[in-house]
Amino acid sequence: METKSTSNYLLIPIAIVIAGVIIAGAVYAGIRTPTQGSAQRPQAVAQGSGDLEKMTAVSKSDHIRGNPDAPVKIVEYSDTECPFCKRFHETMRNVMDEYGPSGKVAWVYRHFPLDQLHPKADKEAEALECAGELGGNEAFWKYADRLFEVTPANNGLDAAELPNIAKFIGLDVQEFNTCLSSGKWAAHVEEDTQNAMATGGSGTPWSIIVAANGKKFELSGAQPEATVKQLIELALKEK
Amino acid sequence: MLIQALYKVFRQPAYTIVAFVSGATVFALAVWLPNLPLIIRVMGHTDASLKDKIGLPLSLLGSITTNFSVFSGVLTIAIAILFGINLAMFAYYLKYRVALVQRGGIATGFLGVVSGVLGTGCAACGSFVLMSGFSLVGASGALAILPFGGAEFGLLGVALLIASIIITAMYIQNPAVCSINP
Numbered sequence: 001m002e003t004k005s006t007s008n009y010l011l012i013p014i015a016i017v018i019a020g021v022i023i024a025g026a027v028y029a030g031i032r033t034p035t036q037g038s039a040q041r042p043q044a045v046a047q048g049s050g051d052l053e054k055m056t057a058v059s060k061s062d063h064i065r066g067n068p069d070a071p072v073k074i075v076e077y078s079d080t081e082c083p084f085c086k087r088f089h090e091t092m093r094n095v096m097d098e099y100g101p102s103g104k105v106a107w108v109y110r111h112f113p114l115d116q117l118h119p120k121a122d123k124e125a126e127a128l129e130c131a132g133e134l135g136g137n138e139a140f141w142k143y144a145d146r147l148f149e150v151t152p153a154n155n156g157l158d159a160a161e162l163p164n165i166a167k168f169i170g171l172d173v174q175e176f177n178t179c180l181s182s183g184k185w186a187a188h189v190e191e192d193t194q195n196a197m198a199t200g201g202s203g204t205p206w207s208i209i210v211a212a213n214g215k216k217f218e219l220s221g222a223q224p225e226a227t228v229k230q231l232i233e234l235a236l237k238e239k
Numbered sequence: 240m241l242i243q244a245l246y247k248v249f250r251q252p253a254y255t256i257v258a259f260v261s262g263a264t265v266f267a268l269a270v271w272l273p274n275l276p277l278i279i280r281v282m283g284h285t286d287a288s289l290k291d292k293i294g295l296p297l298s299l300l301g302s303i304t305t306n307f308s309v310f311s312g313v314l315t316i317a318i319a320i321l322f323g324i325n326l327a328m329f330a331y332y333l334k335y336r337v338a339l340v341q342r343g344g345i346a347t348g349f350l351g352v353v354s355g356v357l358g359t360g361c362a363a364c365g366s367f368v369l370m371s372g373f374s375l376v377g378a379s380g381a382l383a384i385l386p387f388g389g390a391e392f393g394l395l396g397v398a399l400l401i402a403s404i405i406i407t408a409m410y411i412q413n414p415a416v417c418s419i420n421p
Contacts, residue, residue, distance in 0.1 A: 087305060203273070217280060220273040224301035230294055237286050 050200020052216040055208055056191075058108050063132060063140045066096055067103035071212035072235040074228070075108040077196035079204040080125065080144075081118035083153035084222035088205040089144070091225050095232070105232055109144060111192040112204050118155045122189060127162045127176075129185035134171050142169040211238030244328065244408030254327040262323025269315050270300055314397065321400035328407040335411070 058064070058073050076092065078085040092107055099105035111128070113121030124147060132140035146165045151157040166176035179185075196206055200218060207219040209231045215238045217231050248254045271278055281287050281295050303312050 083308075084306060091305070200276075218274075218277055220277070221302060221306040223274070224298055224305050226298040226301060227295065230291065230298055234281065234284075234287055234291055234295075 050198060050202075052199050052208060052218055054195070054198040055210075055216065056195045058106075058210070063109045063128075063137060063144075064106050065109070065141050066100040066106040068106060070103055070106035072099075072104060072232055073106045073108055073210045074232075075110060075208045075210060077110045077112035077192065077199075077201050077204065077206040079111075079113045079118060079121045080128070080147055080151060081121040081153055081155050081157065082114065082204045085205045086148050086151065086153050088207075088222035089148040091222065091228060093145070094225055095228050098229075099232060104236060109140075110196065111189045112196040112201060112206060113189065113193065114204060120155050120157060120159065122186070123159065123180070124151075124157065124162065125189040125192075126183065126185040127165070127180055129188060130176055130179035131166060131169065131171060133179060133185075134166075134175055135169070139169060139171060143171075209235050211235035213238045240412050241405055241408045244411040245324075247411060248328050248331045251331075254331055257330055258323035258327035260323075261326040262319045265322045266303075266316065266319035267296075267300065269319065270303055270306075271296065273306070274299055314394065317397050318400065321397060321404065325400055325404050325407065328404060328411065332407055332411050 055075060058075065060068070064073075074092070074095075076088070078089070080086075096105065096107055100107075109128075111125040113125045115122050128140060128143055128147070131143035135142075143165060146168055147157070150161060150165065162180065163173045163177055167173050199206075199208060201220075203220065205222060209217040209219060211217075212235075215235065217235060219228070219231060249258070278296055278299070282292055284291075303315065307315060
C-alpha cells in the first residue's frame with residue numbers, strides 16, 4: 001500500500017516533466033527554424049551546409065586593414081547596404097583601433113551583397129573594388145569607411161553618391177566611373193559571395209576569425225565588441 | 240480575473256522562479272541562435288578557459304542591442320517575458336489539475352497520468368493543456384516561418400501569448416468544469 005502510494009507520488013512530477021519536455025520540444029522546434037530568417041537575423045539568405053575550411057585563404061589580393069602577417073585575421077563578408085554591416089563596420093574599426101597598432105589582428109574585407117534584399121549592394125561592392133584598383137588598399141578602406149558612413153542602409157544610397165565618394169577620398173572620378181561602368185569586378189564580387197556561402201554564411205555580416213594555426217571561429221551577425229575581443233583573445237592563444 | 244490569477248500564481252516564489260528561468264532561457268536562445276555553432280565550438284574547445292566558456296555566451300547576450308532592430312529587440316524581450324509568465328501559470332494549472340486527477344482516482348498508471356496531464360479539459364471543451372501548448376508553439380512558430388525577420392508578425396506572437404495567459408488565468412480561476420448553459 002505504501003509502495004503504491006509512493007509510486008503514485010513520484011508519477012505526478014515525472015508526468016509533469018514529460019509533459020513539459022513534449023511542450024518544450026515543440027517550442028524548441030518552433031524557435032529553431034528561424035535561423036534562416038528570424039527577427040534577430042539581420043539580413044539572411046537561404047542557408048547551406050557550410051564548411052569553414054572552404055574559406056579562400058587570405059592572400060595579397062585581399063583587402064587587409066592592419067598587419068597582413070597578423071597572427072589573428074578577421075575575415076568579414078559584408079554587404080554595404082545591410083544596416084547591421086554598417087553597425088559592425090564601426091565595431092570592427094574600434095577593434096582595430098585597439099588591436100591594429102600592435103600588429104596582432106588584421107581585418108580582411110570580402111563582399112557578400114545580398115542582392116535579393118539590396119539590389120544596389122552589388123554595384124557598391126564593385127565601387128569598392130574600383131577604389132582599390134585606382135588608389136590601392138588605403139583607398140579601398142577609405143572608400144568603405146565613407147560609404148558605410150553616408151549610406152542610410154537598406155538599399156537607401158543613391159547610386160549618384162558613388163562617384164561623389166570617390167571624389168571625396170581623392171580619386172579621379174572619370175577613371176572611377178569608367179571602372180564602375182565596365183563591370184570588370186562583378187565576377188570577383190560574385191566569387192566572394194559564393195565563398196561566403198560555401199563557408200556557411202547565410203546572412204550578413206558573416207565573419208570568420210582565423211588563428212595563427214589555422215583554427216577558425218565563425219561569427220554571425222553584428223555582435224558586440226566584447227564578443228569580438230573575446231574571440232580574438234581566444235584565437236591569440238592558438239599557436 | 241487576470242490580476243487575481245497572476246497574484247494567485249506568483250505569490251508562490253517557485254512559480255516566479257519558473258517564469259524567470261523559462262523567460263531567460265527563451266531570451267538567451269533567441270539571442271544565441273545565430274551563433275549556436277560558435278558557442279558549441281568554444282564549449283568543446285580544449286584551449287578555451289572556463290572564463291572563455293562562460294564569457295562568450297554572456298557577451299553574446301549583448302547582441303540584443305547590436306544585432307536586433309529596436310522593434311525586433313523589444314518584441315523578443317516581450318515574448319520572453321510573456322513566455323515565462325505563460326509557462327509559470329501553465330505549470331500552476333497543471334499542478335492543480337494533477338492533484339484533482341489523482342484525488343479522483345482517474346490516473347491508474349503512468350501513461351494515464353501523462354495523458355491526464357496533457358488531456359486536461361473535457362470532451363466538450365477539448366484539451367486545454369494541448370491547446371495551451373500549441374499556442375506557445377504558435378507564438379514562436381509565427382516568428383519561425385517569416386522570411387523578413389518576423390518583426391511585424393512578432394506582434395502576433397505577443398498577442399497569442401497574451402491570449403494564452405488570459406485563457407490560462409480563466410482556467411485557474413474556474414478550473415475543471417465545463418459550464419452548461421441552461
